[in-house]
Amino acid sequence: MTFVPTKAFFTKGIGVHKNKLQSFELALRDARIEKQNLVYVSSILPPKCKMIPLEEGIKQLKPGQITYCVMAKNQTNEKGRVVGAAVGIAFPADESHYGYISEHHAFGADEKEIGDFAEDLASTMLATTLGIEFDPDKDYDERREIYLMSGKIIDSMSAPCVTRGVGGMWTTTISAVVFLP
Numbered sequence: 258m259t260f261v262p263t264k265a266f267f268t269k270g271i272g273v274h275k276n277k278l279q280s281f282e283l284a285l286r287d288a289r290i291e292k293q294n295l296v297y298v299s300s301i302l303p304p305k306c307k308m309i310p311l312e313e314g315i316k317q318l319k320p321g322q323i324t325y326c327v328m329a330k331n332q333t334n335e336k337g338r339v340v341g342a343a344v345g346i347a348f349p350a351d352e353s354h355y356g357y358i359s360e361h362h363a364f365g366a367d368e369k370e371i372g373d374f375a376e377d378l379a380s381t382m383l384a385t386t387l388g389i390e391f392d393p394d395k396d397y398d399e400r401r402e403i404y405l406m407s408g409k410i411i412d413s414m415s416a417p418c419v420t421r422g423v424g425g426m427w428t429t430t431i432s433a434v435v436f437l438p
Contacts, residue, residue, distance in 0.1 A: 261303050262325065262436035266314030267344070269418035269432040277332060280427035284330075288431055289315050293324035298436075300327060300382070302346055302356035306436075308414075317437050328433040329375070331362035336424030339365050342432045345375030345415035347383040350408055357382040358434050372417035373397055375432075380404050380413045 268290060272283025285291035289311075318324060329342035342362045349356050359378035363371050377397040384391060384400075387409045391400050404410040418430040 260325070260438070262306050262438065263303075264307050264309050264314070264437040265302070265434050266309050266311050266437075267414070267416035267432070267434060268311055268314075269342075269416050269430075271418060271420050272429045273423050273426050275426055277334070277427040277429075280332065280429040281330070281431075284429040284431045288433065290318070290324065290326070290433065290435060292320040293318055293322055295328070296323060296325050297328055298325050300358045300360070300379075302348070302358050302434075304353050304355050306356075308346075309437075314435060314437060325436040326433045327358045327360060328431060329360035329362050330429065330431045331364070332427055332429045333364070333422040334427045335422045338422040339367070339419060340422055340428055340430050341366055341368070341371045341417060341419035342430040343371045343375035343415050343417035344432045344434050345372065345377070345379040345413060346434065347376065347379035347404075347413045348411050349383060349387065350411040354387075357386075362430075366419065368417040368419045371419060372415035375415040375417065376413040377401075380410060383410055
């Protein structure tokens with residue numbers, strides 16, 4: 258059986274609990290994907306796969322459904338520690354070409370930093386497959402301009418999720434791209 262997703266959506270969530278696994282479950286609930294049997298896949302956005310709003314995507318899920326996703330997850334049990342996760346997507350200008358999805362998790366980074374880093378990872382992976390020449394030592398803003406000016410990469414997006422750890426509790430952040438038929 259071949260399954261190539263035609264739609265996808267971003268979601269993210271935070272969970273806090275005294276048990277590590279239950280904090281993850283609560284993050285899934287916050288992201289509204291706790292009822293799915295999640296299968297983690299790697300980093301390719303299929304050709305012609307359309308991004309849809311979260312609400313529209315959630316409506317298409319059924320409890321117990323095998324659901325493919327790219328997920329970034331991070332956890333801490335340290336009070337006050339900044340914990341975050343983000344997925345980023347780079348979209349090719351030619352929608353018959355595949356795009357890239359990246360997962361990133363970090364400590365001490367705010368939402369902009371972690372989101373930009375996830376987009377940078379995805380955009381750089383896509384740029385290398387499309388033959389876009391760039392200086393990897395330049396900062397992301399400069400490389401992003403090169404990627405966009407090439408006409409081969411049209412955009413990038415991310416779904417960063419960042420919070421602070423709670424004392425005596427596990428704190429989990431998740432960010433995911435969920436695929437649909």
